[in-house]
Amino acid sequence: MSEHTAKIEWQRGDAEFTYQTYSRNHTVTFANGHVVESSAAADFMGDPEKVDPETMFVASLSNCHMLTFLAIAAKKRLVVESYVDNASGVLGTLENKKMAMTTVTLRPAIVFGGDTTPDAATIDDMHHKSHEHCFIANSVSCAVNVEPA
Structure with a gap:
């Protein structure tokens, strides 16, 4: 812990x-x-020049997914050269009329290097496992979608 x-x-x-x-x-x-x-x-009524909690929430999910993905890739001996995610989140209203982050969408674009480039099915499986093992994703109740570039 x-x-x-x-x-x-x-x-x-x-x-x-x-x-x-x-x-x-x-x-x-x-x-x-x-x-x-x-x-x-x-x-x-916040300052748009500063970071708001909702954006930090999106960044936290994206960051955790990326770090988990990189760990999985390293354990598979796959070389990742770059990882860019243009993540977004939606603040919406729940059925009980309370506001919540209802959906976060991760859009990772990954460039692999080295001698082995994984196929699409392997990359999809790596994203699934990344989501499944991401500490932050396991801590939230909103939908987290992964749409690889």
Whole structure:
């Protein structure tokens, strides 16, 4: 088991504290010291220049899928030269009228090198196993689709 931490810091500042006026800007500091300037999504009065939690959620799923895929490829002795994913997520409304990330779509484009290039069926199986073993995908309830490029 391992524990993962993040420190979220927000200050009111000089703004009046009403729903329309309070700042959504805050920082996320990770255990290694990296700081991400964050806000709510622009649709919810956040700063579009900063990273919102929904986008971090999409990035987390994409990142986990990629790292799992690379581990599977390395164990199969397949050489991956590059991996690019143009992932997206949909914030929608559930049947109970609550908002949630309802779908995340991963669109990985992978370039293999070395002496062996896997066929499409092998790559599909690797994506299936990556999703099945991704810690983050195993932690969420929304649909996660993988559409390889």
